[in-house]
Amino acid sequence: MNSGFKSQCLPEYRLLRExxxxxxxxxxLELMETSGIKVMDDDALEMLGESGCRIKSDNIVQFPNWLxxxxxxxxxxxxxxxxxxxxxxxRLEGNRIxxxxxxxxxxxxxxxxxxxxxxxxxxxxxxxxVADALQEIDFIGSYALPYDSPRxxxxxxxxxVQLENSVKPIFYTAAGPEDLAIxxxxxxxxxxxxxxxxxxxxxxxxxxxxxxxxxxxxAIKKLFYCADNLIPLNYTxxxxxxxxxxxxxxxxxxxxxxxxxxxxxxxxxxxxGAPIISGFGMSTLDMKTAACIYACPEYRLALSACAxxxxxxxxx
Numbered sequence: 001m002n003s004g005f006k007s008q009c010l011p012e013y014r015l016l017r018e019x020x021x022x023x024x025x026x027x028x029l030e031l032m033e034t035s036g037i038k039v040m041d042d043d044a045l046e047m048l049g050e051s052g053c054r055i056k057s058d059n060i061v062q063f064p065n066w067l068x069x070x071x072x073x074x075x076x077x078x079x080x081x082x083x084x085x086x087x088x089x090x091r092l093e094g095n096r097i098x099x100x101x102x103x104x105x106x107x108x109x110x111x112x113x114x115x116x117x118x119x120x121x122x123x124x125x126x127x128x129x130v131a132d133a134l135q136e137i138d139f140i141g142s143y144a145l146p147y148d149s150p151r152x153x154x155x156x157x158x159x160x161v162q163l164e165n166s167v168k169p170i171f172y173t174a175a176g177p178e179d180l181a182i183x184x185x186x187x188x189x190x191x192x193x194x195x196x197x198x199x200x201x202x203x204x205x206x207x208x209x210x211x212x213x214x215x216x217x218x219a220i221k222k223l224f225y226c227a228d229n230l231i232p233l234n235y236t237x238x239x240x241x242x243x244x245x246x247x248x249x250x251x252x253x254x255x256x257x258x259x260x261x262x263x264x265x266x267x268x269x270x271x272x273g274a275p276i277i278s279g280f281g282m283s284t285l286d287m288k289t290a291a292c293i294y295a296c297p298e299y300r301l302a303l304s305a306c307a308x309x310x311x312x313x314x315x316x
Contacts, residue, residue, distance in 0.1 A: 015304035071268040092316035100139035119144030132166035227270040242286035256280030
C-alpha cells in the first residue's frame, strides 16, 4: 500500500432503480403543478408569473412541467471551487465526493477544561486551523455559532476567522442578504477582486427553503443575491418526515424534491447557468419525544435517494 497517496475514488451505490427515479420525478412535477409551492416574495412572484407560472391565492405558485425541465437543463453540471491561493480544490460533478466541516454547533467541549459550554469565536478559528492541516478535509465550515460575537454579526465574524486560519474553500451560512454581501466583499478582497472571485470562487453559501413547500422572502433574497453575483449556492431543504413532510420515505422525498427544484427554478430564472448545488436532507420526527432524529436509517436512505435523483438530473 502506498503511504500518503491521495486519489479521488468514485464509488457508486444506487438505492433507486431508474424506473423509481422517473416515478419520483413525475410525482414531483405533478406536485409542483397541481398543489404548488408557496413563495413569500413579491419580486419572485412577479418573475415566476412572467415566466409562465400560475399565481394562485395565498402566494401559491403552480410550476408548469416544461419550465422545471428547462431550468434543470440550464443548471451547470460541474462547479469548480478553488482555495484562497487560486488552486483548484474541488470539482463538483458526477460521483465525485468531498469531505469537510459542518456549521452551527450550539455547544462545544472546551479544549482546555473539557467543560461543555456555549460555542465561541475561538472555536471556529481552532476548527478551521485543524481542518486546514488535514489532507483529507477538502473544505472548512463555520463549525459553531459564536455566542461571544455581537448580535447579528456571528456569520460575518465566523467567515473572517475562517479566512484568517485556512486557505481551504469555505462552506458558510448567513442571516440575510446584508451580511451575505459583506461576506462576499471579504472573499473578493482576500483573492484580489470581484472578477477573480467570480472566475475562481472560494466559498459556497448554504441556505434552505421553508418546509413544507414554502420559500421565505429572506431565503429568496439570498438566493437572488447568489444568482446575481455568481456565488455557488447550496440550496437544500431539510424535511422532517412525520412532522413537516409525509411519514413515508417516498412521500417525504417527493416533497423535498419539489422544494429543491422550485428553488432551482427561481435561481435559474434569475440567472441562467449560475452555479447551484441542489438536493435535500431528511430527518425523522420521534413520535415519543417530538425530537428530530438525524441518526435514523431513513436519513441515510433519503440521502442515497437524493444522490440518485440528482445524478439523474446531472446537477451537483
